[in-house]
Amino acid sequence: MKIFDLIVIGAGRGSNLAVKAAKLGKKVAIIEKDKLGGTCPNRGCVPSKLLIGYANKIREIKSSKKHYINSYIDTIDKEKIFEDTNDYIDSVESFYEKKFNENVTVYKGEASFIENKIIQINEDKITAENIVISTGSRPAEPLTKESWTSDDIFPLEKIPKSITIVGAGFIACELANFFDAIEVKTIQLVRGETLLENEDKDIQEIFKNEYTKNVDVRFNSSIKEAKQKEDYFDIELEDGNFIQTQALLYAIGRVSNADTLNLENTDIKLTKRGFIKRDEFFQTDVKGVYVVGDASGENMLQHAAAYEVNYLFKILFEEENKPLKFKYMPHAVFSNPEVASVGFTEQKAKELNLNYVISTTSWKASAKAKSLKIDYPKTKFILNPYTYEILGCHLIGFESATIIHQVLAIMHIENDIRHLKDMLYIHPALSEVLLPAAVNAVKVIEEYKKSQES
Numbered sequence: 001m002k003i004f005d006l007i008v009i010g011a012g013r014g015s016n017l018a019v020k021a022a023k024l025g026k027k028v029a030i031i032e033k034d035k036l037g038g039t040c041p042n043r044g045c046v047p048s049k050l051l052i053g054y055a056n057k058i059r060e061i062k063s064s065k066k067h068y069i070n071s072y073i074d075t076i077d078k079e080k081i082f083e084d085t086n087d088y089i090d091s092v093e094s095f096y097e098k099k100f101n102e103n104v105t106v107y108k109g110e111a112s113f114i115e116n117k118i119i120q121i122n123e124d125k126i127t128a129e130n131i132v133i134s135t136g137s138r139p140a141e142p143l144t145k146e147s148w149t150s151d152d153i154f155p156l157e158k159i160p161k162s163i164t165i166v167g168a169g170f171i172a173c174e175l176a177n178f179f180d181a182i183e184v185k186t187i188q189l190v191r192g193e194t195l196l197e198n199e200d201k202d203i204q205e206i207f208k209n210e211y212t213k214n215v216d217v218r219f220n221s222s223i224k225e226a227k228q229k230e231d232y233f234d235i236e237l238e239d240g241n242f243i244q245t246q247a248l249l250y251a252i253g254r255v256s257n258a259d260t261l262n263l264e265n266t267d268i269k270l271t272k273r274g275f276i277k278r279d280e281f282f283q284t285d286v287k288g289v290y291v292v293g294d295a296s297g298e299n300m301l302q303h304a305a306a307y308e309v310n311y312l313f314k315i316l317f318e319e320e321n322k323p324l325k326f327k328y329m330p331h332a333v334f335s336n337p338e339v340a341s342v343g344f345t346e347q348k349a350k351e352l353n354l355n356y357v358i359s360t361t362s363w364k365a366s367a368k369a370k371s372l373k374i375d376y377p378k379t380k381f382i383l384n385p386y387t388y389e390i391l392g393c394h395l396i397g398f399e400s401a402t403i404i405h406q407v408l409a410i411m412h413i414e415n416d417i418r419h420l421k422d423m424l425y426i427h428p429a430l431s432e433v434l435l436p437a438a439v440n441a442v443k444v445i446e447e448y449k450k451s452q453e454s
């Protein structure tokens with residue numbers, strides 16, 4: 001049996017832990033069954049955002065009439081778009097390989113547990129004082145054979161003439177926006193009436209209104225039967241309609257990879273959804289075995305996984321003894337329009353019976369926003385009227401994911417909406433949209449307080 005100081009299973013964000021521990025001189029084993037780097041750079045955040053760059057540019061050109069510019073797109077070189085994106089993906093493995101020093105042993109293969117702290121990898125049995133499970137998640141199985149998930153489209157090989165995307169979440173809305181923008185005939189099938197159901201309901205509504213101006217979304221639609229023909233799918237929908245499509249992509253959620261680990265040989269417990277249970281120090285039910293990132297099923301975002309990995313490094317090697325509890329978890333949807341959000345949605349605040357007030361402002365007062373000639377962007381705050389605390393903030397509009405960082409900074413340092421009202425903004429930077437939003441939010445709180453006094 002080989003003995004290491006640290007074993008990391010899954011070389012997504014977990015690879016950073018291996019790199020940092022090895023720099024300290026620890027003997028580290030990292031096990032990866034697919035590509036080093038994991039989901040984010042190979043088949044997730046990065047390639048999907050590279051595609052959004054093309055989509056945004058195309059949408060901008062197509063909407064140039066608003067700026068009194070008559071323009072048309074001559075050709076979209078889809079081959080080149082795919083090639084460029086694949087060039088990036090091809091560079092990922094060697095980039096990660098180079099990060100590991102001589103203290104790291106990289107095992108390529110699927111790891112499984114033989115007992116609590118013994119791992120089988122290929123022909124080897126290995127153990128370590130600390131074992132970290134960072135096995136991520138994978139797309140839920142597509143319901144039709146030969147169809148795709150987000151894992152199958154990266155690297156991009158086949159440019160379809162038409163694509164049908166099943167799903168209503170952020171992955172479906174980012175990919176459908178891309179394919180539609182590059183003029184692949186795109187249909188999105190959504191089981192209910194809602195897109196982005198985790199967003200605040202007002203944001204959902206604006207998103208739906210704007211997004212469906214471009215993408216052909218069929219609501220209340222699900223597939224009854226999909227027959228694969230030579231080069232296309234014949235799809236019969238439950239409502240009796242038919243679709244013919246060359247590619248069929250399911251983006252219907254993500255599931256745990258815990259089933260690959262033979263955890264039945266250990267005392268490690270799973271959550272109801274099949275992800276790995278842990279405490280606030282990331283420890284599973286087995287002492288010295290930890291879980292970080294998507295494998296816990298908790299946040300399922302790259303920045304959460306990266307933060308957890310860095311924090312676990314401190315716990316393991318820098319005597320950090322405070323538990324990690326995220327006070328808030330921001331996220332964004334890089335589609336068209338762009339959405340960014342942190343904290344509670346209004347529906348969640350209601351469900352939790354919180355005392356809250358709402359302030360919603362448009363971006364119209366901003367000269368920079370005006371220059372974009374789009375009138376839907378909004379900022380919505382959900383606030384505690386007694387403490388001025390920001391309970392939730394939701395933005396929809398150009399560069400929302402960038403603008404929300406000001407709100408995050410305030411929430412991180414001292415969560416009080418008045419700081420956002422009192423700070424100095426560069427006029428007329430786009431982020432200045434938060435000034436009238438904060439002024440209004442404070443006004444709403446003060447009016448609420450007055451109404452409570454009378």
Ligand SMILES: Cc1cc2nc3c(=O)[nH]c(=O)nc-3n(C[C@H](O)[C@H](O)[C@H](O)COP(=O)(O)OP(=O)(O)OC[C@H]3O[C@@H](n4cnc5c(N)ncnc54)[C@H](O)[C@@H]3O)c2cc1C
Nearest residue numbers: 010012013033038039044045111135136293294300301302
């Ligand atoms: C299309 C798409 C777009 C996304 N966009 C964003 C975004 O914009 N912003 C954002 O924050 N997040 C985004 N995400 C989510 C983000 O990619 C994940 O949250 C993040 O990659 C999780 O990192 P991780 O290290 O936990 O898991 P992963 O990166 O999935 O790494 C886990 C690794 O473990 C390996 N593995 C699994 N089981 C075993 C085993 N038994 N033995 C050995 N190896 C194993 C896997 O092969 C994988 O490489 C996106 C995801 C997708 C699919």
